Amino acid sequence: MDDKTISRRSLIAGAAAAAGGAIVATLPLDAQQAGKTAAPVPPVVPGDPSKVPGSATPEVGSRSPFFNPKRSPAGDITGSSRTPLQDLTGTITPSDLHFTRIHAGIPAIDPDKHTLLIHGLVDRPLELSVAELKRFPSVTRTYFIECSGNGGTAYRRPTPDMTPQVIDGLLSNSEWTGVMLSTLYGEVGVKSGAKWFLAEGGDACLMARSIPVSKGRDDAMIVWAQNGEPLRPEQGYPIRLLLPGYEGNTCVKWLRRLKFGTEPFMTRWETAKYSDPLRGGKIRMFSLELDAKSTITYPTAPVKLPGPGYYPISGLAWTGRGRVSRVDVSVDGGKTWSNAEMQTTLGIKAAVRFEYMWKWDGNESLLMSRVVDETGYVQPTRAEFEKARGPGTEYHYNYIRTWRVARDGTVTFEGNL
Amino acid sequence: MNARLALVALMTLTAAACKLDSRLDYLGDKNPKRFGFGRTPSDSMIARENIDVLADGTGLPAGQGTPAQGAAVFAGACASCHGANGEGKPPAYPRLIGGPRGVYNFGDDPKLTKTIGNYWPYATTLYDYIRRAMPLTAPGSLSADQTYAVSAFLLNREGLLPDSATLDAKRLAAIRMPALSHYVQDDRRGSLGGKEVR
Numbered sequence: 001m002d003d004k005t006i007s008r009r010s011l012i013a014g015a016a017a018a019a020g021g022a023i024v025a026t027l028p029l030d031a032q033q034a035g036k037t038a039a040p041v042p043p044v045v046p047g048d049p050s051k052v053p054g055s056a057t058p059e060v061g062s063r064s065p066f067f068n069p070k071r072s073p074a075g076d077i078t079g080s081s082r083t084p085l086q087d088l089t090g091t092i093t094p095s096d097l098h099f100t101r102i103h104a105g106i107p108a109i110d111p112d113k114h115t116l117l118i119h120g121l122v123d124r125p126l127e128l129s130v131a132e133l134k135r136f137p138s139v140t141r142t143y144f145i146e147c148s149g150n151g152g153t154a155y156r157r158p159t160p161d162m163t164p165q166v167i168d169g170l171l172s173n174s175e176w177t178g179v180m181l182s183t184l185y186g187e188v189g190v191k192s193g194a195k196w197f198l199a200e201g202g203d204a205c206l207m208a209r210s211i212p213v214s215k216g217r218d219d220a221m222i223v224w225a226q227n228g229e230p231l232r233p234e235q236g237y238p239i240r241l242l243l244p245g246y247e248g249n250t251c252v253k254w255l256r257r258l259k260f261g262t263e264p265f266m267t268r269w270e271t272a273k274y275s276d277p278l279r280g281g282k283i284r285m286f287s288l289e290l291d292a293k294s295t296i297t298y299p300t301a302p303v304k305l306p307g308p309g310y311y312p313i314s315g316l317a318w319t320g321r322g323r324v325s326r327v328d329v330s331v332d333g334g335k336t337w338s339n340a341e342m343q344t345t346l347g348i349k350a351a352v353r354f355e356y357m358w359k360w361d362g363n364e365s366l367l368m369s370r371v372v373d374e375t376g377y378v379q380p381t382r383a384e385f386e387k388a389r390g391p392g393t394e395y396h397y398n399y400i401r402t403w404r405v406a407r408d409g410t411v412t413f414e415g416n417l
Numbered sequence: 418m419n420a421r422l423a424l425v426a427l428m429t430l431t432a433a434a435c436k437l438d439s440r441l442d443y444l445g446d447k448n449p450k451r452f453g454f455g456r457t458p459s460d461s462m463i464a465r466e467n468i469d470v471l472a473d474g475t476g477l478p479a480g481q482g483t484p485a486q487g488a489a490v491f492a493g494a495c496a497s498c499h500g501a502n503g504e505g506k507p508p509a510y511p512r513l514i515g516g517p518r519g520v521y522n523f524g525d526d527p528k529l530t531k532t533i534g535n536y537w538p539y540a541t542t543l544y545d546y547i548r549r550a551m552p553l554t555a556p557g558s559l560s561a562d563q564t565y566a567v568s569a570f571l572l573n574r575e576g577l578l579p580d581s582a583t584l585d586a587k588r589l590a591a592i593r594m595p596a597l598s599h600y601v602q603d604d605r606r607g608s609l610g611g612k613e614v615r
Contacts, residue, residue: 075509077553077554078553103550104550104553104556117458117462117463117466119458119463119466119467124457125457125458125463126455126456126457126458127455127456127457127458127462128454128455129455132454132455133454135452135454136452136454137448156527183448186450186451187451187452187454187455198469200469204550204556205549205550205556206468206549206550206556208469208545208549256466257466259467259469261471263471263472265469265471265472265545266471266472266538266539266541266542267469267542267545267546268537268542268545268546268550271537271538271539271542271600272531272533272536272537272542272546275600276524277523277524277531278524279522279524279525280522280524280525281521281522281523281524281599282524282599282601283521283523283524283536283538283596283599283600283601284600284601284602284603284604284605285538285600285601285602285603286602286603287603287605288603289603289605291605291610291614292610319610321610322610373610374610375606375609375610375611376610376611376612377610377611377612378612378614380614384614385614388614388615389524389615390524390525391524391525391526391527392522392523392524392525392526392527392528392529393524394523
């Protein structure tokens, strides 16, 4: 992710320099993060848990004290936090671990006061309360969201100690509930001349993106729930746009306005940002649909394999074009490939979990995964990706990731392969 | 197939179709064309919310400002993050102005600095963005004149507006950004996907 992060504290760093706490804010973000990962206190358990009564049930459950997955928040007003992919299984990202990318902080919104305004090239401009929006027929579907910048740091400045969270943690997958945008199209009567709509959020930067009207006739949703409960504040409470397969930034959170027009609105976030510089001086804009990608989540840094034997090579695969067809795994740096098993059903624009039982012989190995989607697209190698787009390209870094397993079992990220 | 068999087959198919129809009927789709939820927004509400500025200048409000006036606004509202001369404080605050001119091979050279003058395709986006989001800690606090002025300052420092110019809606919409001709809309294969890596 190459968007820079800004800490609220750094805004006042000058004034606060005398206070010890300000020092952290002026350190590079990586160092800030290192400071946040204090060693967890080991849980206290009885010698034989079956010989003493256990505890009562709390109103709201929490994770086992033996499991402490964390996002990696960087920056306060603008910044991101990444999903700890290496700690998770299956495909659904727990809502409290879903990645975030914020551009002006997380707004505090009263759902009873929040409204959605729909206007522009429509027959009947409309203002809806959140309660009114929830009265429309709704659907519940599972989709991934991936930030356009996911993988940027790994492309520019790869280091061996990078984890799946650091490399690809701006990818999450959830069950979403809401109304199809096409239902609202009927309600307002979108005029035939309307080709793009502006989606605007209610945060402190009034995030705004232009979306082709055709996406709303396809699978776009306005959602109010995620994994069985209302959206979390950092995910857009009370409502967000959900555009399956599109780059994450277009799934505008805290949605407050849709305006229909004939042309894209050319906001900063679709011109100066989230555009792809390519070779030969070309800059691609509105590259909205995410090409297929997969990433291994185990075994990865900082895992150390205890010795030769069987290990499940496990990971996630997804494509913004529809369904994943298959995932191949290589343990020899791409010389030979084997089909991975699919652990899950192959949803549409949803992450799938793949697994390949690997018998490690104790020799140095290079692990890779490669997804193929139903359009025939094959996830490119880093070299193919760089050849096509250039070393200076930005966003949509969907090339194959490589992990080196040393003879002593140490696993490191091989970011230049 | 003789006529009798064909008739039986047709009747069976028809019965099956009716059954299917009734089943569909049972499951829905009984939704009306419109549910009638919500209300028609007032013109004043739409006017208040309708803040977007299009590339051709549609939506720009009345007001004006000069580069000199903008320098003062910038010093007071922007320089604490973006630096006295818009040089930024990377990596937290990006450089706004002063990137290389006339060079656009950003895809080939990761070290090339993107700034307003060499990367932004539309000058009108400046107004739209500043009004939406800046300054970071007090968004929406600049007047229309101040927003034109700070836009004038930035464009002037990028060599895209003379010192003596006064920036207003008409002038801002008339500025041709040099990077525009380098932009293409998505030239991959859309939802068809396909094998090509682009």
